[in-house]
Structure formats: C-alpha cells, structure tokens
Amino acid sequence: MPTRYFVPFQQLRQQPTIVVDSTGLGASLTLAHWRGAATPEPLRDDTSAGAVLRALHQPGTVGLEAEAVTANHFDIDGFVGVWALLNPELALRHEHLLRLVATLGDFREIDWYAPLADHALQLVCWLNAEEKVRFYAPFGAPARRRREDEASAEKFAWLLPRFAAVLETPETGRAAWEPEYARVKRGVAAMQSAATIVRQYPKIGLTIIRTPEPLPYYTLFGATIGTDMVLCLYAGQRYEFEYKYTTWVDLESRPTLPRLPLDALTARLNQLETSIRRWTFDGITDTGPLLRLSGKSLTKVQRYADPDQRPIHASSIPPEKLEEEVVAFFRARYARIQPERYWTWAGIRAAGAEAV
Template sequence: MPPLPVLPEHDTEFLADPEVATQLENLDIKVLGGRPIGIINNRFIDLMNAIAGPGAVLINGRPTDIRRENLSRLSYALGTDGEIVHLPIEATPCHLAIPVQAPRCAVPCADKAVRINLKSRYGYLPLGYTAHLPNISLDSIDNASTLLTLSHWPSNHTPQRYKANLSTQSVFSYLKESGDVEGAQVVTSDHFDLDGLASIYAFLSPASAMKHQQLLIDVARLGDFSRGASSHALKTAFTLNSLAAQVKLPKNIDADTALLHMFNAVLPNVEQVLEHTDRYAQCYLEGMNHLERSERLLSHPDMMLVEYPDIDLAVFHLPAAIRSDQLNDQQPYLGLSNIAFHNRTRCGVLAIVHGTVLEVRQRYESWVERISGIPRARRDLSIFAQALQQDEREGGVWRYGGVENIMPSLKYEGPGSTRYSAETLLMELRQFLKVAPAAWSGSPQPA
C-alpha cells in the first residue's frame, strides 16, 4: 500500500490501512510524545488508541506506521503479579470518531493581525491562518512557514540554546540576545493559555514584558503547571483567565477564528493588568478565595500526603473530618484548587482519596518537554481503566481522559460508589504504575 503523506514540510510519511487513510485526510498528523496524534479544531486524537482500542502499542516501535498489523493492545488484570499481556486487535471495520471541522472564516492577512499598539513589530494570528505566512511559533506546534519556534511542546523545534521548562522563559532568552526574525510578520500559536499569552505579549510589547519578566514567568508557570505562591502572580493569573472567560464568541466559528477573538480581547489588557492588578479585584477574588479555602482544607492535621518517587506518584489522603459537602467529586480535584495540590508535591501522578472516592490526575509537566525536573514518562491509564471495568458494578464506568491530553484524569462515574475499596484501588494503581510501559514522553528520559 502506498504511504499516506501528511507532513511533507517535515518529510514525514505515515503508513495506514486504506480505510483508515481516507478518514485521516482532514487531520494534521504529527508525532508528539512518541505517538501519532491527529489534530483537528485544536483537538488531539491518539490515532493508535482510536484505531486499535485502549492500550494500543506499536509492534515495530515506529510511530509513523499505524497499520493494524503494527498495532496490538496491552491488557492488565487486577489481583495478579502485575503482568502486562499483549492482545491482538480485532479485525473489524475501523470508524474513527473525528470531529466535524467548523467552516473556516476568511483567512485574514498579516495586516489584520492582532497588535497591541502601533509600535508592535509583530502581530498575532492563529496557527491555522499562517500556513503560507512566515511566522514565529510560540508555545505551540509549528508549520511549514515557521521561521522560529520557541515552545516547550513535545517534539518542538526550539533551538537548543533557548529551550526551557516554559515557553515564556524561552522567549525571554531569545529576546535578550537576538533581534528581529527576518521575514517574519506575525507570531502564532494554536491555543490560548497563560504561557502562550505571556510569550505572545513579550514579542508584541517587549519593553513592557522585560519590565515585568519575572511576573510573566510566574504567571506562565501558574497557567501551565498550577504552581506558585506569589500573591501578585496569582492575582494576575486569575485576572487574565477571568478576562478570557468573559470573551463572548460568535456562534459556529472555527477554532482559529475563536482564538483570534480571544487574543484580540485579552492582549490589549495585559499591560494594565500587570501594572494595576489590584484594580481587577472583581476578576481575581473568586480564584483567590477558592485557593485559600483549598489551602485550609489540605492543611488539616489529619490530611496525609504519601509519595512514591520510584513511580512518580503522590497520594493525598483527605480525612473524614473534611465533609463530603465541602468537596465536589463532579469537579476536577474534588472541587479544590489544583494549585493547592501541586504546590505540595512535584510528583507527576496525583491520586486524591476521600472515603471511597478516588481521582487520579496526570500533570502537565509530564506532557511537555522539560529541561530540568523531568518527570517519569507517562503511562497509559486506559489500560488500568479497562482492568477496573472488568468487575465493576453495573452502570459504573471508569473514564480516562487519554494519554494524549495535557492533564487527563481517571475517575469513576455512575450510580453510588465503586465496588472497589480505596485500599484496593491504590494498591492496584501502584502495581500498575510499576509494570506499565511508557506511553508518552514529552521529555528525553534519563538513562
């Protein structure tokens, strides 16, 4: 079968079965974290698991070969010595659940890019609008027209001398020693978050950004890794996220046009937020109060944190003294602030236990490329979820967000509680993390 070319700008070709290849035509496909990932509407699709089912692995180790003959599935059974078994995949028709792409609005030219003021050397356009426009890619993947990448995303093309744990740090390293990027008219990214916002702001308003360098780095760290204690940075981060949440987007627009609206609304406000943060109390008070409440609960004398460094796991045992009505198991982190958890441990996998409720979280640090503090490579918890599902009570479902997503969770959903005790769940989770192979590696792993 002829190969399916999907990334000619990087001379990458993917092998796929014919019925799969026809379904991939509208996807941008890249190898991220060692896995073939389809991208559409700024959403990631793990093609291995989409084709073969949960726990898919490559037989020949080549992520560019996604033919069925090169895929198998891993299975794990509870109550064993932790054996991982390879299973053949079913030879049934493959129908990928690919989202429908929203109709794209007219692509704006460079002079329509978002600028903060007339002094801005660059403007901002979403990545999808820059396929034929020389660009600087910030906190993002890149494309054939990218002249410079400054990003901590997996498989990034950031020059080695500028690599850092945060894209914002890479940007400041570049701006301190380099001038303009010849030929580039715009900076670009494919999503909105605080690390990306700080990176873009630094290029659009370098004088202001340099003045607030440490604050912007602290804000970026809070945005990506949910870590930090600076009151000014916390208020700034909560404010910028609040301003973004208030943006009213037109209906039925594509993801890139939505991004353009978002940055157009938020970027012009960044300098005022940095300079006069206390004027935005209506934006940050809710976040600050939520964090303070979470800190109080996690500081309960009976709360116990147990770390297992060899498997990069931290277990938070929330005491019975914290009432169920003080938590919300329908919300991430049982309704508490993720910052309160992340400031207490550097482990890449968090397990939060309260009574019979268990929530497992994989942190963003294990998704991106890091230069220091490199976490253990991610394991695919869909394999563990399948094992839990085997003997779960009727109507109960263990859901996992997917190893390809930036901060996936594993949680039980259904009527009542899971049939497993918290002790059993934690014992099995530890065993699984010990024996499961790496499934996603954003950073080169130490030997």
C-alpha cells in the first residue's frame, strides 16, 4: 500500500486525493456515508470509517492508490477514516474497535455489554476532550470567524500522530478521557436502573425513554439502536424529540423511513400546551433536528451538545399524553410509506408532502 498523508481540504485538486466523510469535485475516491456521495457501491457502509475499512480489504479499488487524504470537517467518524488510511495495517488489526468508535462518535450508539465498549468510549472521550481543549467544540469554527474546512485541518494535524498510542494503550490518555468517561458511565448506570423505562415502536422507528434527568447522548442512544427517532420524557414534564443522525446519512445495514416535517405535530402540541412557551422544531435537513418547548434559541453548538448541557423547559402536557400524540402522528403518516435504503432529499420531501 502507498504511504499516505493528510492534506487540508482546500488542497483537494492539487494532487490525486481520497476524500473521507465529505464530498468534493476532483476526488480520486470518495469514502463517505453522506446522502448521494459517490462512494463505490461495494464499499458502502453505515459510517464513513466503515467504508474506509472496506476499501482497505480491497486494495485494488480504483482511486485507493492516491497518497493524499482529506476531509472537509473534523468529527470522530471522519477522523477514524482518515487515520485508518494513513495507518492501514494497524487499522485492520483493530477494525472492530474502530468501527465501534466511529459508530459511537457519529450515531452515539453502542451496546454497553459489548466486550470493547469501554475501550471505544475511552477513545471517543479522548478525541472529544483534546478537540475542545486544544481547538474548539464541534460547529464552533464560525464563532472564530473561520471556515470549518480550513480550521479543522489543525485538529487533524495534532491528533493523527497521537491517536495510535491511546488506541493501543488507553491509560496514556486517561487524564483527558476520564472526566467525560465517568460522566457517561454514571448515565449508563441511570439508564440501566429501575428509574428508567424504555419503549420501542419498531414499525415507526421510535424509541421512548422515560428517565428522571437529561443524560449524555452516548448514554441515551445506546437504548435506541435500530430506531431513528427518540422521545425523551424527563421528570418535571420536560421533553425533547429528536430525529437521529441515522436518517441524515445513507445507512447500508438497514432501510429507514424518511424524516417528516413536524408542522402538524407542533400545531397539535401547541393546542394542548397551556404554559407560556410554544413548541418549535428544526428543519428536516438539520443533522439532528429537535422538537422542544421554546426558550432562548439554541445555537448549533448547543443543539449538538448533550441534553444535560442545555435547558429543557417544563410543559403542561402530561407525559402519557405527549407519548400518545407523538405515536399517533407517526403511525398515521407512515402508514402508507415503506422503509427504503438510499433516500434522496427530493424523495424525503415528496414523502413528507404526501403524508400530510
């Protein structure tokens, strides 16, 4: 295999370049799970890192001979994919672990009973901590008046040569990963306690989580594997509904239902709501749209942050009634829609219009 190196995204067309977790004209090879990305069909995977690992098993893949590798943003999935291309032998040796890391980082999902779950969490927490302390939080580049595709190159430059040491010996990064790791593990204990109730509605892809307090995403979404919508019911009649990132990308492992606009559901909840607040929702093309009671508008950084790191306001609607309304809304509108793979945004909008 060639010796590869990372280049900033702006240098994409200056040499043959593999593009990871991104799209760009002139790429020698695209390895991304983004909707509509030109990833070769045999290499498609739920995560972009998974597509990279599939490519490493097929060294004759056209375009894989390129030595330069890039991405237009930094996140854990994309980082793992880039790192794997630069360290193919080590990546294949740790393939299962890296797949867990990419999935936890992007979809916030993991089976906490899996043998490597703790190791994957440590690596994710290390990447998160070093990113925030040394650079800026996800979606924070605009606040610094910088473009993500330019600013993120500094994150790759610092983290790429240091990741292998923590991958093989997590203790070397404990000072960085332990605070978030401990917070998530406390959340896991709360999720596994008698105080938490989880219900799934598989036909509409919805998970209901009823738990006393907001928790980190890595804690909450482990219970949602295989579904694409989450309604969290917290004590004090505090609620959030979210479309998961699993319906923003192209999943290879299973078909999904399309995201639907939430205008009618929001209007219905506002009919029921007697508090001073109003129900609001984000557009379906947002990476993780939220339906929640209004307060001060959340920034993209706050929407991406964990639920326990943002305000969630009390509703006048009882939790049983809210669950009933949400379930009824999706049951009615998904009744004539079949799950599919590789939805286009045009197809999603058309399905939403027909489901009204």
